[in-house]
Structures are given as structure tokens and as C-alpha cells.
């Protein structure tokens with residue numbers, strides 16, 4: 076199974092939201108990292124066909140196993156599960172009613188390959204996202220995390236081969252964030268899962284591949300380990316006083332600042348680092364990668 080983006084572009088008026096993005100997704104979890112406005116949602120909206128590509132060949136192509144998704148139409152939409160960024164909910168619905176409604180919208184009927192009815196599939200999904208106990212309560216009274224779990228469950232309806240999650244942890248507290256991340260990590264690995272976020276910790280332990288998107292382009296990609304390996308020699312720590320922080324921030328990319336007994340320890344990231352800084356070799360992480368490309 077393959078989803079190929081070929082020279083994908085999108086322009087809104089004078090804003091080039093996506094610039095000739097080429098990439099091939101295979102089964103696995105893809106963390107799509109970018110600051111706000113980087114073009115993540117635009118990429119997702121093109122894959123889910125919620126916005127149209129730029130006209131003609133300028134807009135590029137999206138191919139699913141070699142066929143253009145626009146030609147596949149319904150057949151492609153049937154294998155895509157999408158969790159949008161906004162919670163546009165029917166607050167009076169219960170999770171059960173909402174999932175039933177979404178199953179109808181998606182055209183799910185009869186029994187699935189495992190012989191389960193739509194109703195059984197819905198009950199199973201509610202169990203997976205831990206909402207069985209509130210299956211008949213109104214969504215309007217739910218916490219942000221519970222609402223996100225309802226949205227995740229609807230994206231999973233019909234066991235889609237491609238699962239697209241746009242900022243699935245937005246607006247959640249740290250505990251709920253970890254909960255949603257763990258649900259996603261446990262999903263079957265034979266799906267293509269796209270997880271867009273601007274929060275590194277959301278994906279650092281669960282993504283098989285990471286794409287860093289900046290100003291509508293992929294600026295770096297690789298497994299988390301590959302991206303971290305490329306940072307060798309680009310991360311260092313310097314001990315200084317509070318008075319020095321401003322000057323260092325003006326010249327270098329500064330990550331964590333920690334109080335130590337002999338002063339402040341600043342983490343610096345960049346191609347050139349001050350001579351007096353001590354290179355960091357062993358504990359480079361994806362936060363450093365993010366800082367290097369984005370801040």
C-alpha cells in the first residue's frame with residue numbers, strides 16, 4: 076500500500092501554502108511537524124479532498140497505489156478515516172448516536188469482513204477509546220479529551236487503511252494528550268497514519284517517520300533516530316549568568332534553560348556554536364531537531 080504525493084502545490088490568493096511537495100507514505104505512523112501556518116492542514120485537506128489542488132499539472136498529483144485519488148473518488152474516500160482539527164460537534168448527540176450518524180454518512184452497511192454489524196463495530200470502537208460508560212450521554216458535557224476520543228472513534232469507523240489526524244491533541248491537558256497518543260500508538264501497524272502536530276512530544280516516541288514542514292515545503296524527513304543522528308555536532312550546552320542570556324539568544328537558537336548550582340545551563344542548537352560551549356552528544360532529541368529547523 077502506497078500513498079504518493081507528487082509535486083503537490085496549493086496557493087490561496089498570493090499565499091503559497093504548499094510548494095511542490097513530493098513524498099511516498101507506506102504503512103506506519105508519520106509525524107508531520109510544523110509551526111502554525113506551515114502547511115500541514117493544507118496537505119491533509121488535499122489528501123482528504125476537502126480543498127481542490129491548484130489547476131492543471133501545477134497542482135501536482137496524489138496517487139493511491141498508482142491511481143489518482145480524484146479518479147478513485149468514492150473508492151478512495153471509503154478507505155480514509157479523518158479526524159479534523161476543529162470539534163464541529165452536535166453537542167446534543169451522544170457518542171453512540173454520533174457514530175451511528177457518521178457510519179451512515181460514510182455509507183457503512185451490513186457486516187464487515189469479520190462478520191460484525193455496524194452497531195457491533197461502534198460498540199467496539201467506543202470500548203477502544205474508553206467511552207462505553209458514557210456512550211449515551213450528551214457530548215456537550217464532555218471534556219476536551221473525551222470529545223477528541225469521540226472524533227478519533229469516528230475516524231476509525233470502517234477500519235480505514237489510511238488514517239489522517241490533524242492536531243488530535245489540540246487543546247488537551249497533558250494527561251489527556253498522553254491518552255490520545257497512546258490510543259494512536261496502539262493502532263494496527265498495517266495502516267498509513269498521518270499525525271500532524273506542532274508538539275514534538277506528541278510523536279517523538281510513536282512515529283516511525285517524521286516530516287518537518289516549513290513554509291509549505293518538507294525541510295527534513297527521516298526516522299526519529301536518523302534525524303537525531305544528523306544533529307551530531309549541532310547541539311551544545313553553555314553555562315552562563317542571567318545577564319548573558321539575551322546576547323546568546325540574539326546569536327544562537329536557545330532551547331532549554333536550566334538552573335544549575337554553578338549558574339544557568341543553556342542548550343544551544345545550530346551549525347556554529349560558541350567555542351566555550353560543551354558539545355552534547357548522547358542525549359540529543361527530537362526537540363533539538365525541531366529547534367534547529369524551526370525556531
Ligand SMILES: Nc1ncnc2c1ncn2[C@@H]1O[C@H](COP(=O)(O)OP(=O)(O)OP(=O)(O)O)[C@@H](O)[C@H]1O
Pocket residue numbers: 087088090091092109110111112113114115116117118273
Ligand atoms: N482557506 C484559506 N484561505 C487563505 N489562506 C489560507 C487558507 N487556508 C490556509 N491558508 C494559509 O496557508 C498557509 C498554510 O496554512 P495551513 O493551515 O495549511 O498550516 P498548518 O501548518 O496546518 O497550520 P495550523 O496548525 O495553524 O493549522 C498559511 O499561511 C495560511 O494562512
